[in-house]
Amino acid sequence: MNDINTLGYAILSVLGRKPCSGYELVQYLEVVWPAKHSQIYPLLNKMEQEELLEYEHVEQIGKPNKKIYSITEKGKEALENWIAVSPSDPIHRDEFLIKVYSIWLLEEGDSLKLIQDRIRNLEKTIDTQLKKMAELEKNKDSDSMSKNFGRYILIDRKFRLAKEEKTWCQKVLNLIKDKKLNFPFLCYVSVEGIKGASILI
Amino acid sequence: MNDINTLGYAILSVLGRKPCSGYELVQYLEVVWPAKHSQIYPLLNKMEQEELLEYEHVEQIGKPNKKIYSITEKGKEALENWIAVSPSDPIHRDEFLIKVYSIWLLEEGDSLKLIQDRIRNLEKTIDTQLKKMAELEKNKDSDSMSKNFGRYILIDRKFRLAKEEKTWCQKVLNLIKDKKLNFPFLCYVSVEGIKGASILI
DNA sequence: CATTTCATGTAATGTGTTACATGATTAA
DNA sequence: TTAATCATGTAACACATTACATGAAATG
Numbered sequence: 520m521n522d523i524n525t526l527g528y529a530i531l532s533v534l535g536r537k538p539c540s541g542y543e544l545v546q547y548l549e550v551v552w553p554a555k556h557s558q559i560y561p562l563l564n565k566m567e568q569e570e571l572l573e574y575e576h577v578e579q580i581g582k583p584n585k586k587i588y589s590i591t592e593k594g595k596e597a598l599e600n601w602i603a604v605s606p607s608d609p610i611h612r613d614e615f616l617i618k619v620y621s622i623w624l625l626e627e628g629d630s631l632k633l634i635q636d637r638i639r640n641l642e643k644t645i646d647t648q649l650k651k652m653a654e655l656e657k658n659k660d661s662d663s664m665s666k667n668f669g670r671y672i673l674i675d676r677k678f679r680l681a682k683e684e685k686t687w688c689q690k691v692l693n694l695i696k697d698k699k700l701n702f703p704f705l706c707y708v709s710v711e712g713i714k715g716a717s718i719l720i
Numbered sequence: 721m722n723d724i725n726t727l728g729y730a731i732l733s734v735l736g737r738k739p740c741s742g743y744e745l746v747q748y749l750e751v752v753w754p755a756k757h758s759q760i761y762p763l764l765n766k767m768e769q770e771e772l773l774e775y776e777h778v779e780q781i782g783k784p785n786k787k788i789y790s791i792t793e794k795g796k797e798a799l800e801n802w803i804a805v806s807p808s809d810p811i812h813r814d815e816f817l818i819k820v821y822s823i824w825l826l827e828e829g830d831s832l833k834l835i836q837d838r839i840r841n842l843e844k845t846i847d848t849q850l851k852k853m854a855e856l857e858k859n860k861d862s863d864s865m866s867k868n869f870g871r872y873i874l875i876d877r878k879f880r881l882a883k884e885e886k887t888w889c890q891k892v893l894n895l896i897k898d899k900k901l902n903f904p905f906l907c908y909v910s911v912e913g914i915k916g917a918s919i920l921i
Numbered sequence: 922c923a924t925t926t927c928a929t930g931t932a933a934t935g936t937g938t939t940a941c942a943t944g945a946t947t948a949a
Numbered sequence: 950t951t952a953a954t955c956a957t958g959t960a961a962c963a964c965a966t967t968a969c970a971t972g973a974a975a976t977g
Contacts, residue, residue, distance in 0.1 A: 524936075525815055532822040542956050551817045558937060560958055581946060583956040595825075602819045603830055605837055609814035610965095614726055614807035616752040619877075620870040621733040621803050624796075629804055636806055669821040672895070676820075676888050683884040687877050694873070725964075743928050759965060761930055782974060784928040811937095 523597065526554055527566060531590055531598040534572065536666045538589035550673055563588060571597055619691075630695055634688050641685045648678035724798065727755055728767060732791055732799040735773065737867045739790035751874055764789060772798055820892075831896055835889050842886045849879035 529552035533544055541560050548554050563586075566572045571594035574586040590598070615637055622630045651674045655667055730753035734745055742761050749755055764787075767773045772795035775787040791799070816838060823831045852875045856868055 522935095525813075525818070526936080528815075529818045532818050535822055535825065540956075541958095542954095551821050552813055553811065555938065556957075557939080557959080560956095564958095579955090582954090583943095583945075585956060598822060599825055602822050602825060602834075605834075606815035606819055608841075609812065609816065610754065611810065611812050612726075612753060613810035614729075615810065616874060617726070617730045617733050618803045618807055619874055620752050621736055621799060622870045622873075623866045624736065624800055624803060633803075633806075640809075665824050669823045672823075672888075672892055673817060673820055675891075676885070679884055679888050680881055683880055684877070687873075687880050690876075691873055694869075723963095727964085741928075742930095743926095756966060757929075758931080758967080765930095780927090783926090784972075786928060 523566065523569070523571070526552055526558065527562060527571075528598060528601050529554075530559070530562065530566065531571065531594050532602075534588055534590040535595060535598055536670070538587050540577075540585040540587055542585065544588075550670065550677075566594070570594075622695075627695060631692065634692050634695070638685055638688045641681045641688065644681040645678060645685070648674050648681070652678070724767065724770070724772070727753055727759065728763060728772075729799060729802050730755075731760070731763065731767065732772065732795050733803075735789055735791040736796060736799055737871070738864075739788050741778075741786040741788055743786065745789075751871065751878075767795070771795075828896060832893065835892050835896070839886055839889045842882045842889065845882040846879060846886070849875050849882065853879070 526548075529548055530544060532551065533539060533547045539547065541556065541563050544559055544563075545554070545556050548559070563572065563574075567574060567588070570591055572588050573591055574588045576584060577587050578584050615633075618633055622633065625633065652671070655671055655674070658667075727749075730749055731745060733752065734740060734748045740748065742757065742764055745760055745764075746755070746757050749760070764773065764775075768775060768789070771792055773789050774792055775789045777785060778788050779785050816834075819834055823834065826834070853872070856872055856875070859868075
């Protein structure tokens, strides 16, 4: 009964903002909790049976018919209770990190390529976020604005983190080029005040 | 036969740096590809059977005995081939993002708490990374240095991203406090020129 | 006196991905 | 004419988490 998982709450949070088809949900979920359609459709059916969601059939011409899901009162309550509880730790799984860890096994050319490819991906991300921001800017009627606040700041977050990672990449590129792999490349000063830690200059 | 998954390569990359017990592996893997011991121990056995790894028994007094795994030549080859291939896209799953998305459903007090708790977690992360850096600084004999390069820059990466996210959190706190939820809060230049892929509103 | 650290494993369950299935419309 | 977009679904498989299992030593 109460076995709704995180993806379920992610769906509720998207539908709380605006009714969507399962197909649309896939795109919106990417921002908060990416999932494939094969995971979403069965869960939508299950949640509809539990009356957290409801849907209406929409017949279309030239396109397949669709189901537009919206959140119910019960669903909204479940979501509100859930968001008030402190979130569990994030999970980041990134093959790039493993490859960076083993970067000492690569020749200089290959290690530069690894980082440069990452920079290109980050630039794409930065670009995408800028476009999304511009799109939201255009659509700033006061009604949708407060509901869009969360989405807006998440786009800003992704934008900032991508920019910061790009800065880091560039620093790594310089370290590799200068062959500073074998001697102190990061400068620290011990700080008495902070218990046992050091501070980066 | 060749069915070694990403966790398998993550294990190889850690063992490539330094032989470890399964127990130690759990800690090191946290940086690149977090996994529970229940996933690691069976995989170590499997990879040992495939001769990518080997181990020696170490008897201990006052502590349980352990197996120290090291990478074999075959394992090193497998790892080298794998790291040269461009990595697949990262996966981030973070309940916090869902809750931020639905932040408009919360009262001001609860939404401030959500962000403040995040800041506290980020500060813990920042502190942990600083300590890890200090630890590596202490241990800078030239032999281990190049092997530690990857680990070092990953710690730096995590440190920088956590700091940047903290900055973002503080900005969000101000937006909430100033009740700037209903009018343009972020100032970006519109990008009409960039080749437009369809953007969700 | 309770929790954490060390240390390794299995079993059951839950979550996520890939592949299978269908089919019209539109843009490159 | 090839691919992408729209649109929904199922089945098989791969991957990850939780719980079960044991137990001594050290720390608070």
